[in-house]
Amino acid sequence: MGKTIAERIFSQHCGREVKAGDLVVADVDFMMGQDGTSPLAIEAFRELGGEKVYDPSRVALVIDHSAPSPLEGVSNLHAMMRSFAAEQGVGIYDIGCGICHCLLPEQGHVAPGDIVVGADSHTTTYGAINAFSTGVGSTDLAAAMLTGKLWFKAPHTLRLELRGELAVGVYSKDVALFLAGELTADGATYLAVEYGGEVIGSLSVEARFTISNMAVEMGAKAGLMEADARTLEWVSGRVSRPFMPAAPDADAAYDEVREFDLGGLTPQVAEPHRVDKVRPVEELEGTPIQEAVIGTCTNGRLEDLEVAARILAGRRVSPEVRLIVAPASRQVFMDGMEKGIVQRLIEAGAVFVTPGCGPCVGTHNGVPSDGERVISTANRNFKGRMGNANAFIYLASPATVAASAVAGKITDPRRML
Amino acid sequence: MAEGIVLRGKAHVFADDVNTDYIISGKYKFKTLDMGELACHCMEDIDPEFVSKVQAGDFIVAGGNFGCGSSREQAPLVIKHAGVSAVLARSFARIFFRNAINKGLPAVECDTSGIRAGDELEVNLGAGKVTNLTRGTEVKIAPLPAVMMDILAEGGLTDYLKRHGGFKL
Numbered sequence: 001m002g003k004t005i006a007e008r009i010f011s012q013h014c015g016r017e018v019k020a021g022d023l024v025v026a027d028v029d030f031m032m033g034q035d036g037t038s039p040l041a042i043e044a045f046r047e048l049g050g051e052k053v054y055d056p057s058r059v060a061l062v063i064d065h066s067a068p069s070p071l072e073g074v075s076n077l078h079a080m081m082r083s084f085a086a087e088q089g090v091g092i093y094d095i096g097c098g099i100c101h102c103l104l105p106e107q108g109h110v111a112p113g114d115i116v117v118g119a120d121s122h123t124t125t126y127g128a129i130n131a132f133s134t135g136v137g138s139t140d141l142a143a144a145m146l147t148g149k150l151w152f153k154a155p156h157t158l159r160l161e162l163r164g165e166l167a168v169g170v171y172s173k174d175v176a177l178f179l180a181g182e183l184t185a186d187g188a189t190y191l192a193v194e195y196g197g198e199v200i201g202s203l204s205v206e207a208r209f210t211i212s213n214m215a216v217e218m219g220a221k222a223g224l225m226e227a228d229a230r231t232l233e234w235v236s237g238r239v240s241r242p243f244m245p246a247a248p249d250a251d252a253a254y255d256e257v258r259e260f261d262l263g264g265l266t267p268q269v270a271e272p273h274r275v276d277k278v279r280p281v282e283e284l285e286g287t288p289i290q291e292a293v294i295g296t297c298t299n300g301r302l303e304d305l306e307v308a309a310r311i312l313a314g315r316r317v318s319p320e321v322r323l324i325v326a327p328a329s330r331q332v333f334m335d336g337m338e339k340g341i342v343q344r345l346i347e348a349g350a351v352f353v354t355p356g357c358g359p360c361v362g363t364h365n366g367v368p369s370d371g372e373r374v375i376s377t378a379n380r381n382f383k384g385r386m387g388n389a390n391a392f393i394y395l396a397s398p399a400t401v402a403a404s405a406v407a408g409k410i411t412d413p414r415r416m417l
Numbered sequence: 418m419a420e421g422i423v424l425r426g427k428a429h430v431f432a433d434d435v436n437t438d439y440i441i442s443g444k445y446k447f448k449t450l451d452m453g454e455l456a457c458h459c460m461e462d463i464d465p466e467f468v469s470k471v472q473a474g475d476f477i478v479a480g481g482n483f484g485c486g487s488s489r490e491q492a493p494l495v496i497k498h499a500g501v502s503a504v505l506a507r508s509f510a511r512i513f514f515r516n517a518i519n520k521g522l523p524a525v526e527c528d529t530s531g532i533r534a535g536d537e538l539e540v541n542l543g544a545g546k547v548t549n550l551t552r553g554t555e556v557k558i559a560p561l562p563a564v565m566m567d568i569l570a571e572g573g574l575t576d577y578l579k580r581h582g583g584f585k586l
Contacts, residue, residue, distance in 0.1 A: 073448035
């Protein structure tokens with residue numbers, strides 16, 4: 001019986017046949033903590049009696065969730081991270097570098113075939129470049145920093161074949177939202193999801209990150225894609241070490257294979273307060289909004305800013321709306337400046353904040369007021385997520401968010417493309 | 418936490434899909450490592466009375482997908498600090514499940530449909546069963562993978578690793 005991508009990656013790492021359901025201890029190729037999770041990991045590392053990180057070159061700490069710090073308590077936690085990084089020789093991405101899930105692949109820390117753990121649930125993002133990457137808690141991160149390994153239960157796999165051609169104005173975020181609505185919040189619990197089919201093949205690598213990023217919103221352990229020519233081209237020049245992509249066998253054993261024809265898919269929106277409460281934008285058009293956010297690990301990359309700039313060219317953000325843009329990394333910010341994208345967005349009325357998670361997690365940079373409706377390119381819209389339990393969050397693609405920011409209400413972006 | 422321990426307390430019932438933002442909101446957890454302080458905000462956005470109602474040794478009893486969303490380890494920690502001795506749920510989200518065991522908080526997977534708020538429960542991890550003393554019913558606990566049972570038996574991952582030096586499967 002052939003292997004799924006997950007079984008292949010674990011087999012390659014363990015030097016023997018690993019099947020779904022097996023418990024294994026595997027070397028971790030790269031591991032990461034952000035500023036919400038690293039302080040607890042550092043505490044746990046000390047409690048473990050840790051003196052030296054096993055291999056500092058395999059660790060990165062990222063300050064992105066509250067960058068720069070808005071409060072003294074946060075500042076002290078950031079200082080703890082800097083101190084640990086200096087002491088251990090571990091890389092640290094300080095304020096302004098960007099969001100962990102944009103930085104790690106961008107800076108070449110993740111390669112196809114890798115096992116990566118991150119103390120952040122959206123670590124599934126790098127599955128788009130064929131890495132088995134999954135979220136863990138702070139103590140598991142401490143254990144991995146100390147030993148270089150972690151225990152895993154090799155997951156079973158749900159294969160999703162995404163067929164057809166996406167229509168104009170329909171993007172990978174719409175695909176991700178549609179799938180979350182179809183599978184629901186625990187539809188893929190404990191499973192690795194494999195995304196395949198011509199829709200995936202047609203997407204840029206940046207667009208693929210969006211889909212893998214939201215695998216966790218269906219409960220998945222990983223959101224994997226095969227490494228094709230586009231993947232290999234994207235990682236070359238970024239990854240300097242040898243790597244082994246992991247393809248599934250034609251006779252791999254999947255728990256389930258589901259096919260979706262996405263040719264007729266329209267822009268999608270997740271309504272408050274659930275990620276899987278997804279509806280076509282046509283059903284929500286006209287809903288007034290007061291804040292719009294373009295950014296986050298889901299959609300803060302250059303292509304996302306580019307499509308927003310295209311819609312905002314020659315238009316202005318509605319006077320009733322605050323449009324906040326958080327580029328996902330310094331590199332994205334600079335590339336955006338070079339291409340005139342940043343200028344166009346600012347001229348249209350957008351407000352830029354530091355590359356980082358921005359207002360997504362409720363710490364700063366755009367907490368909404370009571371009763372306000374926010375439309376955001378983020379991946380979660382739970383009550384209180386953005387720091388105010390009396391606000392309402394709608395999730396959508398950058399195009400839908402940009403169009404809605406212009407109109408002052410939820411708007412089908414195809415009207416403005 | 419040795420296998421022989423039997424936990425007894427009252428049930429505090431929640432629905433499906435209780436996410437970790439609801440357990441401890443991002444607007445609090447990012448600025449301090451003081452779990453005692455954070456515990457005051459446990460479940461605030463879905464049950465503002467929870468922290469005042471819960472007594473030491475009580476249980477959180479939930480539906481499916483408990484602990485979904487963010488990987489924040491503050492979630493099982495504030496639950497413990499609020500006085501809860503175990504979380505029972507029809508199913509758990511995977512990161513929360515692993516974090517709970519790592520911090521010595523029993524995550525008990527069982528059929529919770531027959532449990533009502535205020536029911537007196539007895540949770541016997543060694544025998545693998547939950548007895549509803551109020552209603553006279555009993556359900557089985559889904560067994561943990563062996564390594565997780567070992568981690569929980571040591572009281573959490575830190576003590577497990579200090580004893581074993583690594584992961585023993």
